[in-house]
Amino acid sequence: MDDKKGKQIKATVRELYGQIAAQHTSCCQPPEEASSCCCGDEPNDISNADLLYSKEELADISADIPSLGCGNPIALSELKTGEVVLDLGSGGGFDVFIAGQKVGLTGRVIGVDMTPDMVSKARRGTAAYRQRTGLDNVEFRLGEIEHLPVADASVDVVISNCVLNLSPDKPQVWREVGRVLKPCGRVAISDLTLLKPLPDEIRDMVESLIGCLAGAVLVDQTRAMAEAAGLVEIQLTPKPGYVDSMIDWNDPLYRRVVEHLPEGAKAGDYVTSLSITAAKPALTLTANTRELIAVGASVTAHCQPCLTYHVGKAREMGIEEQDIREAVAVGHQVEKGSMSAMTVFAKSVLDSSTQSNSACCTGQTSPDGKSCCS
Numbered sequence: 001m002d003d004k005k006g007k008q009i010k011a012t013v014r015e016l017y018g019q020i021a022a023q024h025t026s027c028c029q030p031p032e033e034a035s036s037c038c039c040g041d042e043p044n045d046i047s048n049a050d051l052l053y054s055k056e057e058l059a060d061i062s063a064d065i066p067s068l069g070c071g072n073p074i075a076l077s078e079l080k081t082g083e084v085v086l087d088l089g090s091g092g093g094f095d096v097f098i099a100g101q102k103v104g105l106t107g108r109v110i111g112v113d114m115t116p117d118m119v120s121k122a123r124r125g126t127a128a129y130r131q132r133t134g135l136d137n138v139e140f141r142l143g144e145i146e147h148l149p150v151a152d153a154s155v156d157v158v159i160s161n162c163v164l165n166l167s168p169d170k171p172q173v174w175r176e177v178g179r180v181l182k183p184c185g186r187v188a189i190s191d192l193t194l195l196k197p198l199p200d201e202i203r204d205m206v207e208s209l210i211g212c213l214a215g216a217v218l219v220d221q222t223r224a225m226a227e228a229a230g231l232v233e234i235q236l237t238p239k240p241g242y243v244d245s246m247i248d249w250n251d252p253l254y255r256r257v258v259e260h261l262p263e264g265a266k267a268g269d270y271v272t273s274l275s276i277t278a279a280k281p282a283l284t285l286t287a288n289t290r291e292l293i294a295v296g297a298s299v300t301a302h303c304q305p306c307l308t309y310h311v312g313k314a315r316e317m318g319i320e321e322q323d324i325r326e327a328v329a330v331g332h333q334v335e336k337g338s339m340s341a342m343t344v345f346a347k348s349v350l351d352s353s354t355q356s357n358s359a360c361c362t363g364q365t366s367p368d369g370k371s372c373c374s
C-alpha cells in the first residue's frame with residue numbers, strides 16, 4: 001500500500017475513533033446511528049465483553065470504559081506479577097485496566113493509541129482506576145503502532161484487541177512488536193482475520209474498515225508477518241464465535257455488509273476472530289560466537305593451554321582467521337583494561353593509606369615518640 005493511501009486510512013480511522021471516544025460510552029456506536037466497530041453492543045444486547053471476559057475481570061472495570069475489541073487477549077496472555085505489558089491500540093483502556101490488576105504493584109502496563117480523544121478518555125479513566133485499585137501502574141501514550149513510543153527489548157508481553165486490522169502497514173507493526181519485546185517475551189493478540197478474500201464492494205466500505213473487516217488479512221499472511229519479525233512458537237487459532245454471534249445483533253453495519261455479500265453467504269464465511277500467540281526467541285549465541293568468546297577469554301585469563309585449544313577448535317569449525325585474530329585482540333584489550341583499572345585501584349589504595357597516616361593527627365605519637373603532625 002502506498003504512503004498516501006496509508007495516511008488517508010489512518011486519518012479516517014483516527015477521525016471515527018475520535019468521535020466514538022468523544023460521544024459514546026457504550027461500545028463502538030458511531031455518532032449518526034447505532035452500529036458496531038469491532039464489537040456488537042446494542043443497548044439491549046448482552047455486551048460482547050460479557051461473553052469474552054470473566055465476571056471477576058469485568059467487576060473492576062468502570063462502565064464508562066467500553067471494550068471495543070473482538071476477543072480477550074488477557075485470557076491468552078497468562079500475565080504474571082511484575083511483568084511489563086504493552087497494549088497496541090489501547091482505546092479507552094479496557095484491557096490495560098484489567099492487565100494492570102494482574103501484573104500488580106511491581107508490574108506496568110502501557111497503552112498506545114494514535115487517537116488523541118481515546119488517549120484522553122483512557123487517561124481520565126486512570127484516575128478512577130488508581131482510586132479503585134490503589135495501583136499506580138498504568139499509562140497511556142499517544143502514538144502509532146507502526147512507530148511505537150517504547151524502548152527496544154523493554155516489554156514482557158504485547159497484547160492487542162482488534163487493532164492490527166486497522167493498520168495500513170501490518171508488517172511494520174510486527175517488526176515493532178519484535179523490537180520492543182524482551183528475549184523470551186510473548187505476544188497475545190485478538191484480531192479479525194479473513195478466511196477468504198472479501199468481495200470488492202465490502203472492502204471499499206468505510207464502515208467495514210472501521211468494523212475491522214476490510215483491513216483483515218488471511219491467516220497465512222499473519223503467520224508470514226510474525227515469522228518475518230523473528231517471532232517463534234506462532235499459534236493462530238480461529239474463534240468463529242465472535243463473528244457468528246453478530247447474526248443476532250441488530251447491527252446496521254452488519255446488515256449493510258451482509259446485503260453486499262453473494263446470495264446465501266454470511267459474514268462468518270469470510271471473516272473470523274483470531275487468537276494469536278507467539279514468542280520472541282531467547283538471546284542465543286551461535287556456536288561460532290561462543291568459540292570466539294572462549295578465544296578472547298583465554299587471552300584475558302593468560303591461559304596458554306586454553307588459547308591453544310580454543311584457537312584450534314575455532315579453526316576446525318571453519319571460523320575465519322581474521323575473526324580469530326579479532327577475538328585475541330579483544331581479549332588483550334580486556335586484559336589491558338583490567339590492568340589499568342588495577343593500577344588506578346592500587347594508586348587509590350596507596351593514596352588512602354597516605355591519608356590515613358595524616359589522619360593520625362589526633363594526638364597519637366609515632367614509634368620514635370614524636371607527634372604524628374610534628
Ligand SMILES: C[S@@+](CC[C@H](N)C(=O)[O-])C[C@H]1O[C@@H](n2cnc3c(N)ncnc32)[C@H](O)[C@@H]1O
Pocket residue numbers: 010013014017037038066067068069070088089090091092093094095112113114115118143144145146160161162163166167168
Ligand atoms: C477497535 S478499537 C480497539 C480499542 C481497544 N483495544 C479495545 O479493545 O477496547 C481500535 C483502536 O485502535 C486505535 N488505532 C487504530 N489504528 C491505529 C494505529 N495505526 N496506531 C495506533 N492506534 C491505532 C484506534 O484509535 C482505536 O482506539
